[in-house]
Amino acid sequence: MQAEQTRAIVAICLMAAFADQHKDDREREHIRRIAESLSANSGVDLMQVYQDVLLGRFSLDAAAAALDSAELRHLAFEFAVGVCDADGVHDARETAFLDRLRTALGLARAEADAFTAQADQLAELPLDVAPAASSATPPAATAAGSGPRHSTMSDAELDRTILNASILNGALELLPQSLASMAIIPLQTRLVYRIGKSYGYELDRGHIKDFLATVGVGLTSQYVEQFGRKLVGGLLGKMLGKAGRTIGSVATGSAFSFASTYALGHVARRYYAGGRSLSGDALKTSFSGLVGEARELQQRYAPQIEERARTLDVGKLMNELRV
Template structure:
């Protein structure tokens, strides 16, 4: 893929991120930060401002896509950006329809992919047999006890928390982190999108273990409070894979990719690890932490997770070799 094609794809993803005009200010700022980071990594200077100031049109971006693979990938990534935070809005649907036409994609395959992406985004919160089987199969090779963060604030456990098997939850968080780290190594766009609902399932399960029946709205608010934007997280993960040459339906892409963790930031492992442990602390203490304390705690545990990433990279690579798009879809949707 040429540098111009990469620029066009990231441009279209930014257009998709802002098309409905409903992003919260903190999410818009996070998208800007990520766009700036991608610009530095891929020599894409001025990209965010070009989109924000409407100095580039959809037709301009599409014109930079010469290959059929690049056009397909551009559409898939734009769909996933729109689906990352839930059901598509009217403006998002209109944008994607216009993009499909401009790219010259066949309606059938485009619609099939859009349906698959929507199914991932709409995945139920409850853990299903596929997820349970996948997580239970992960046995970290690294020696030693399951790591737990040192940077979390102390808590006064609630009566419900006293009944929770903390060691089992710690092991569950580590396995979920390894699984999402493995998904970050896969080349398919849907695999990257699947990280978000799996993180939401993890938070749901932790809340339920402490006596809280959470809905998607609450979990999205929790993620946003700690600093995880759904759209921005997908954009960062997929954008870095794109610029590193890992993303896309390429023959042998997985085997080529699992040895190239430098392409991916390892943030899927670290952010899942942090989400799990901050959620565990939050619900164990009766949801008493302030928004700023949650944000600070998450940032601290992310750093601890990043320090652990190399220790568990072999486990992520081994897990990635067992996965494909079909397994990922079944795992997330429970079908």
Template sequence: MQATEQRALLTIALLAAFADGNKADAEREEIKRIADSLAGDSGAPALAHLYQDVLLKRVNLAQAAAALPDGGQRQLAYEMAVCVCDADGTQSASEQAFLAQLKEALKLGNAQTAEVEREADALAAVPVASGAAATAAAAAATQAKVPEAELDGSILNHAILNGALELLPQSWASMAIIPLQMKLVYRIGKSYGYELDKGHIKEFIAAAGVGMTSQYLEQFGRKLLGGLLGKVGGGLGRTLGGAATGIAFSFASTYALGHLAKRYYAGGRQMSTAVLHDTFQSLLGPAKDLQTRYLPQIEQKARTLDAGQILSMVKAA
């Protein structure tokens, strides 16, 4: 893929991120940080001003779409945009209008887009707990506190799984990371006797400084620039180098978020937003270092994952 095509895909991703027009200032700053980081990591100066170009409307959807001559790239652009719009929940009316405009600009028909729309929408709508899981968690919460070692094991397993999702070539595979993180926080809260809904968990994750839209945007960007997207064959060995940063990010963010939730709910939810954010950052660095130790397990987990089973796996988690 040429640099101009990478830039066009990232432009569409940023346009999708701002399609609802309701991004908080913190989320905007996080998206800017990601754009700058991706530019630095790729060594492509042309990417450095991408965020400003999108925000100041110096580039539009038609221009970005025209820079993607290949049908596979146009399909990828639409898949990615759907995932960005779905990352923080169901689509708003403005996001739906944006996707309709994008589909037209990319000259894609309904038959070409139906599958990814169905998969992404299903992932966005996954509840934090099924009826059976909620009942089991409530029962556990009325008993003695869940052993710390058991919680630590669950956090590590979620981190390994989310790192493995970064190795899958499908553009929407990384979208499963967010509901898995939400389910992890839900279960940790339950273990300390707190009844959590999706809204509370989103607020907790946002307070930690993990934006849902920006997180998916970073995962997609690193897959794109690392050359992993679309590599269905060829084995993990040839793709691991390009995906290493993304693996570390997803493993570490999940691991740090889990341990932050442990501290927060064990302490009676007494942390302020500033303390939550600072504590998460203090956990993130060691978690990135820890990822190296568990890289063999992450690779092994990736080899066992089937893209068609991701939704079932997320529902059961």
């Protein structure tokens, strides 16, 4: 893929990220850092693309015109849908943007709508899932900061739950399908919900979204980063080639997804076990430290992650996640 095509797809992702006009300063700053980081590795000045999009110097029609194959146009649309659905099913502004994008890319409505429906189902995955192995009664709810709590899961069960989720998300990042990457944040959200519930907290999506933002995980920016890594990290050719279960040769994205999931699980464990008494700064510090530990741990589990990816059926997983 030529540099101009990479530039066009990144621009479309950024336009999707800002389509709802509600991104806060933290999210914008995270996206800016992502563009700066990717610029150093792609040979394309993606930081300049970021600035051009924000200032309206790169139009949607110009970006679409740079994509000269049906595969690239479909891929750009899939990425945009994922970005718009990162923090929940797209709102009216994002819907209007996706409709304009579909038109600019010349995609058939039926095909575009079918993919969008799949992405929407992922964005609306129920938080409540099958109960944990322990059948103990959840601890009684008390006010935040009221003291330590005990989980209905044993330490070993909590460790296993977090590790299994981390391995699954690392495996998903190795797959070429766009929907595989889109499943990562819903699975992270569900993990936080399950841990909080084990400590007696009934969490809603709004709370979990705030928790993720506090520790430093932006929903929209995480999708932009995932797709950006695939554009510049060597997996794009496999995506365009409909490679199915082919494992990506570059594992940077897999390591990141493993590490962020592992760190989220363990910082959530500390937070809810302590009665939600950790400050925002303490949560960020704890998360950053755990990410560093998890990156080293990921090397130990790399064979399991790759094996999980080889046997992973994305369609079957999507069906399982809806129950």
